[in-house]
Amino acid sequence: MLLSQSFTLSTPSECEIQVTREFNAGRELVFDAFTKPELVRRWLLGPPGWTMPVCEIDLRVGGAYRYVWRSEIDGSQMAVGGVFRDVILRERLVASEKFDDAWYPGEALVTTVFVEMKGITKTTIVVRYESREARDTARRSGMEYGMAAGYDRLEELLPKVTGART
Amino acid sequence: MDESGYGRAASNRLDRTFAALANPTRRALLARLASGTLAVGELAEPLSLSQPAVSRHLKVLERAGLISSGSDAQKRPRTLDARPLAQATAWLETYREYWEASFGRLDGLLSELKTTKTKPKRTARKKR
Numbered sequence: 001m002l003l004s005q006s007f008t009l010s011t012p013s014e015c016e017i018q019v020t021r022e023f024n025a026g027r028e029l030v031f032d033a034f035t036k037p038e039l040v041r042r043w044l045l046g047p048p049g050w051t052m053p054v055c056e057i058d059l060r061v062g063g064a065y066r067y068v069w070r071s072e073i074d075g076s077q078m079a080v081g082g083v084f085r086d087v088i089l090r091e092r093l094v095a096s097e098k099f100d101d102a103w104y105p106g107e108a109l110v111t112t113v114f115v116e117m118k119g120i121t122k123t124t125i126v127v128r129y130e131s132r133e134a135r136d137t138a139r140r141s142g143m144e145y146g147m148a149a150g151y152d153r154l155e156e157l158l159p160k161v162t163g164a165r166t
Numbered sequence: 167m168d169e170s171g172y173g174r175a176a177s178n179r180l181d182r183t184f185a186a187l188a189n190p191t192r193r194a195l196l197a198r199l200a201s202g203t204l205a206v207g208e209l210a211e212p213l214s215l216s217q218p219a220v221s222r223h224l225k226v227l228e229r230a231g232l233i234s235s236g237s238d239a240q241k242r243p244r245t246l247d248a249r250p251l252a253q254a255t256a257w258l259e260t261y262r263e264y265w266e267a268s269f270g271r272l273d274g275l276l277s278e279l280k281t282t283k284t285k286p287k288r289t290a291r292k293k294r
Contacts, residue, residue, distance in 0.1 A: 003273070004266070004270060004273070005270070007262075007265065007266055008183070008270065009261055009262050009265070017261060019261070019265050021265070021269050023269075023272065023276055024272065024273070024276065024277070025276040025277075025280055029276055029279050029280065029283070030276065032279070033272055033275060033276060034277070039275065039279075042271070043269075043271035043272040043274075043275050044272075045268060045271065046267055046268055047264065047267050049261055054287050089240040107197055125210065138180070146193070156185055
């Protein structure tokens with residue numbers, strides 16, 4: 001079953017960004033994939049070319065998590081961490097989020113909700129920034145990251161294109 | 167990363183772009199300008215708006231860098247500039263790309279976990 005069509009991205013308020021997606025698996029598996037380090041590091045990688053050498057998750061209220069991504073192309077790193085504010089197993093996670101090199105004020109609060117229906121688990125992620133200014137700054141850094149990834153892909157693509165030309 | 171003036175300027179520009187777009191009349195004006203350069207009078211007519219009202223909206227669009235005005239002071243022809251629009255959608259696109267790539271990988275991981283968790287008694291059902 002292909003559920004990639006179920007992806008939505010929206011800005012419910014001027015401080016928030018919301019992502020939803022359905023997965024062809026029960027809540028338990030999806031929850032595990034979001035909270036077990038050995039699973040998280042296998043998929044939460046964004047565009048191709050990144051790995052997650054550090055993935056630590058202390059899944060309890062007050063427990064910390066930390067992710068470090070590394071670009072396999074130029075070795076650059078990106079890190080984020082935070083503390084769980086609410087943990088309801090297989091249902092809901094609330095955690096603070098702060099990137100190491102983020103200069104926007106305060107932290108973001110990430111709420112992830114898992115709802116299962118007939119073997120399909122709908123996952124909703126809401127990232128709430130402390131202010132609109134913070135969200136705008138955060139999304140700009142995301143833009144730079146995305147552009148870097150875009151260039152990486154371009155590099156991958158270029159030999160193919162030139163190869164096709166000859 | 168540095169807190170460069172460029173970064174802040176880019177962020178402010180995005181703000182202005184979004185604010186400018188958050189109005190149906192201004193979006194209608196942009197849509198009309200997409201087909202070519204038009205003078206204020208030509209823009210006002212089909213929208214049944216007064217010229218001063220249109221001018222006010224145009225000023226907002228201009229501050230956001232979405233349009234530029236020509237040199238003819240009398241007619242003040244306006245031209246659409248799509249660059250800020252492309253920038254405004256770029257940050258959402260980045261989020262989309264990040265999550266879509268990640269979720270695509272998660273799909274694969276979940277189906278792998280499903281097959282390892284369920285006993286391999288029943289043969290994998292072929293779905294189309």
